[in-house]
Amino acid sequence: MQVKTFTGNSTKEIMARIKEELGPEAIILSSTKHSRRNGANYEIMAALDDPAQVPPAEKPLATTHSDDLRDLREEWSRLRNQVMSVLKPQMDLGLLTPRQQIVLEYLEREGVRQDVLMDLWTRFRRGPHESTLSVLSGMISATPWLTQNWRHKFHFLAGPYGSGKTSIALRLSLAVKKNRSETRIMVVNADRSQGKGRLYLRHYSELSGLTYRELVNIEQWGSLAREAETHDLVLVDLPGLxxxxxxxxxxNRMSCGTLPPVHMHLVLSPLFGAAQMDNFVSRMRTDSTASIIWTKVDEACNYGEILNQARITGLPVSLLSVGPDLKNSLVQPTDQDIWKLLLRHELPAATN
Structure with a gap:
């Protein structure tokens, strides 16, 4: 794996250099902001897998439903891009009101994809007299995590390395404890490759009075449901893969097909590029994925991927995280909060 640290005066400048030097497949490992007298300075560590060092994947005995679904999504993504290259010239902005044109052009600068813009253009054309926000409201949905009546107590956090899964597991645990102190919470680390993250999770779990477990082999995965019987909430930090x-x-391989009913949550950051995001989502999403959690929103320079993934996956946004602190850094967003973030770069206040 090729790892390199980039520094600069803005995350936008650094992300452009990462894309230029490492390419669109580079993975963000960490992001740090340093305050100085002459202004802020940013440091981002990125990595690129060396194909020669990646061990060959085991050949599956049979094609699974998930493999078929992933292939179908990738094929649809390619087809969508081809269709949009034909349809884009037909998206005449002159047919929209001045305000609608401004919104569409702004979202394009934010990185919203052409098929999503085409969808919005069509919605504007269908409702020329509707308010802009009423048209936009149907394009993205929010499901506040802490007030949602989840059916299952197992919640798996999936996402790439550096997306903030470990911090989200702790932040969620502390927020639930704050709102319902009697809740019995188990925090589980299933990412044996990240030693620093494992120690961090264990340390703060024990300090906060949470039950901590590690899953490093098939036997421990098999006993997870039994060990969690006395708990109300189980948060599992999965590896980036x-x-x-x-x-x-x-x-399926680690649990031998014996997983309890779960809710999967994709943990993503708007710092990642579109190509990275598509790769992550296609590999990390499962049939039980219930929502997207967006992290490090205060460090991003644009938020177009939040709308892109809402339209592509159909998944609601359940949480936003802002700032470095473990407490009072989670936002349970409303639709309006998300649109303020997209259109005004207005960060919602963290309350949990």
């Missing part, structure tokens, strides 16, 4: 591995296949 190499660039060729699929989360459904990995979970």
């Amino acid at each position: 190499p660039g060729t591995e699929n989360m459904s296949a990995w979970l």
